[in-house]
Amino acid sequence: xxxxxxxxxxxxxxxxxxxxxxxxxxxxxxxxxxxxxxxxxxxxxxxxxxxxxxxxxxxxxxxxxxxxxxxxxxxxxxxxxxxxxxxxxxxxxxxxxxxxxxxxxxxxxxxxxxxxxxxxxxxxxxxxxxxxxxxxxxxxxxxxxxxxxxxxxxxxxxxxxxxxxxxxxxxxxxxxxxxxxxxxxxxxxxxxxxxxxxxxxxxxxxxxxxxxxxxxxxxxxxxxxxxxxxxxxxxxxxxxxxxxxxxxxx
Amino acid sequence: xxxxxxxxxxxxxxxxxxxxxxxxxxxxxxxxxxxxxxxxxxxxxxxxxxxxxxxxxxxxxxxxxxxxxxxxxxxxxxxxxxxxxxxxxxxxxxxxxxxxxxxxxxxxxxxxxxxxxxxxxxxxxxxxxxxxxxxxxxxxxxxxxxxxxxxxxxxxxxxxxxxxxxxxxxxxxxxxxxxxxxxxxxxxxxxxxxxxxxxxxxxxxxxxxxxxxxxxxxxxxxxxxxxxxxxxxxxxxxxxxxxxxxxxxxxxxxxxxxxxxxxxxxxxxxxxxxxxxxxxxxxxxxxxxxxxxxxxxxxxxxxxxxxxxxxxxxxxxxxxxxxxxxx
Numbered sequence: 001x002x003x004x005x006x007x008x009x010x011x012x013x014x015x016x017x018x019x020x021x022x023x024x025x026x027x028x029x030x031x032x033x034x035x036x037x038x039x040x041x042x043x044x045x046x047x048x049x050x051x052x053x054x055x056x057x058x059x060x061x062x063x064x065x066x067x068x069x070x071x072x073x074x075x076x077x078x079x080x081x082x083x084x085x086x087x088x089x090x091x092x093x094x095x096x097x098x099x100x101x102x103x104x105x106x107x108x109x110x111x112x113x114x115x116x117x118x119x120x121x122x123x124x125x126x127x128x129x130x131x132x133x134x135x136x137x138x139x140x141x142x143x144x145x146x147x148x149x150x151x152x153x154x155x156x157x158x159x160x161x162x163x164x165x166x167x168x169x170x171x172x173x174x175x176x177x178x179x180x181x182x183x184x185x186x187x188x189x190x191x192x193x194x195x196x197x198x199x200x201x202x203x204x205x206x207x208x209x210x211x212x213x214x215x216x217x218x219x220x221x222x223x224x225x226x227x228x229x230x231x232x233x234x235x236x237x238x239x240x241x242x243x244x245x246x247x248x249x250x
Numbered sequence: 251x252x253x254x255x256x257x258x259x260x261x262x263x264x265x266x267x268x269x270x271x272x273x274x275x276x277x278x279x280x281x282x283x284x285x286x287x288x289x290x291x292x293x294x295x296x297x298x299x300x301x302x303x304x305x306x307x308x309x310x311x312x313x314x315x316x317x318x319x320x321x322x323x324x325x326x327x328x329x330x331x332x333x334x335x336x337x338x339x340x341x342x343x344x345x346x347x348x349x350x351x352x353x354x355x356x357x358x359x360x361x362x363x364x365x366x367x368x369x370x371x372x373x374x375x376x377x378x379x380x381x382x383x384x385x386x387x388x389x390x391x392x393x394x395x396x397x398x399x400x401x402x403x404x405x406x407x408x409x410x411x412x413x414x415x416x417x418x419x420x421x422x423x424x425x426x427x428x429x430x431x432x433x434x435x436x437x438x439x440x441x442x443x444x445x446x447x448x449x450x451x452x453x454x455x456x457x458x459x460x461x462x463x464x465x466x467x468x469x470x471x472x473x474x475x476x477x478x479x480x481x482x483x484x485x486x487x488x489x490x491x492x493x494x495x496x497x498x499x500x501x502x503x504x505x506x507x508x509x510x511x512x513x514x515x516x517x518x519x520x521x522x523x524x525x526x527x528x529x530x531x532x533x534x535x536x537x538x539x540x541x542x543x544x545x546x547x548x549x550x551x552x553x554x555x556x557x558x559x560x561x562x563x564x565x566x567x568x569x570x571x572x573x574x575x576x577x
Contacts, residue, residue: 049470050468077471088328095463095464098463105474
């Protein structure tokens with residue numbers, strides 16, 4: 001569904017993503033993890049089409065990403081950024097309706113029945129249906145995060161990219177988020193999520209990719225990608241006898 | 251059309267009629283109504299159709315243009331204090347008009363003044379948009395606007411000094427204070443194309459403005475085109491501000507107050523804000539223009555002065571509230 005081939009991205013003259021290659025098929029649910037500054041967010045931005053690709057290529061649904069305009073790309077890939085500003089005190093359902101901008105750039109009350117149904121369904125999936133009708137800036141941080149998630153889920157794009165969607169969510173909502181994403185993958189969407197919580201990644205994702213200093217250094221099933229060798233070398237943690245993670249080498 | 255738009259439209263129509271019935275000429279209400287319907291004697295019909303109605307139409311059109319430009323610029327710059335007047339766009343537009351008048355271009359073609367006013371507005375808007383794209387924040391943009399206003403004022407004085415045909419200072423004052431007195435249908439027809447195109451451009455930017463609420467990058471990922479949105483708003487609001495200045499001189503604050511009042515009624519959505527802001531600003535200027543004709547002053551108060559008398563304090567109030575919630 002979406003693939004990168006020798007992808008390199010520079011920010012301000014510094015290579016932050018270096019020669020990254022992978023391919024994700026339809027229905028795959030993968031986590032992208034790695035220490036701070038590893039280039040995860042930038043790689044995701046390049047896939048979403050908002051960071052300039054310096055070298056290598058991206059293919060989306062069989063087409064080279066460079067051949068797609070912003071609208072065609074938005075129909076195939078939806079992206080949830082790490083920082084999520086909302087300039088005005090918009091209504092919750094208007095924020096969510098922006099997820100369908102590529103289909104029809106209408107506010108909620110001007111959408112067709114199909115669009116409204118998609119927005120309502122997305123709000124329900126994100127456990128935010130009760131927030132409809134409220135204004136965005138009056139919500140708590142976690143509630144805002146769920147509205148942003150609903151915005152992403154309202155998009156009909158077959159590929160979802162999420163950058164740290166668990167930030168600001170309580171534990172129950174983190175688990176519910178991962179279940180929702182797993183269900184989206186089971187329904188045929190490709191889901192790639194940047195996560196710092198290795199336990200969540202290992203528990204819900206069949207595939208984990210690890211980045212370090214711009215490079216993809218591990219890619220496989222959780223047990224393999226998050227082996228004690230990778231944990232020690234990349235994350236500088238070790239697994240204790242009880243399974244908990246501790247700082248420092250073995 | 252939303253119910254809000256419908257209500258504002260009906261109020262606008264009613265006020266246009268009221269405005270035609272109010273004035274210094276001693277015409278009775280019955281005669282006025284008859285003349286409005288095309289009856290009665292020729293003199294009364296002339297007063298209503300050739301003096302009062304064009305004036306009312308000019309007040310409404312100028313207000314609507316400033317309200318729409320204000321709502322568009324606020325959406326683009328994501329700043330509730332943005333407006334052609336505050337940002338120096340109107341001052342630059344007036345500078346363009348003054349240059350055209352004082353250097354005799356107005357005598358060459360009747361389009362010279364509107365075109366020069368629109369070009370002046372365009373120069374200021376492009377400068378502001380460049381600063382905004384380089385990441386200038388709200389405060390920086392307002393400071394640039396203050397700078398542009400003062401600079402345009404100085405250049406206007408310079409133009410006055412250097413002008414080959416010395417018009418009186420009162421002409422300059424007219425441009426700086428703003429008025430719709432003695433406007434004819436010809437003035438309105440002259441401004442109409444720029445007003446219509448400017449309004450169309452800003453309205454086309456509406457959906458993009460809502461997408462921009464999530465930031466540039468997210469907007470791109472949604473399939474929006476922030477560059478196109480910027481061009482539409484900048485081009486459209488320059489045309490609107492330029493045409494309104496060409497018609498009535500500089501009238502400040504209406505473009506700030508109208509979007510601010512309308513925002514809660516439209517769910518703070520920068521797209522749905524556009525049309526109600528235009529109508530409301532048109533209503534505000536119509537009411538202000540009726541008020542200055544009714545108020546018992548020796549000399550008629552200038553419309554721009556009346557707008558600033560009400561708008562200035564509201565601006566300060568909005569800025570003070572912003573300071574509480576943003577800093």
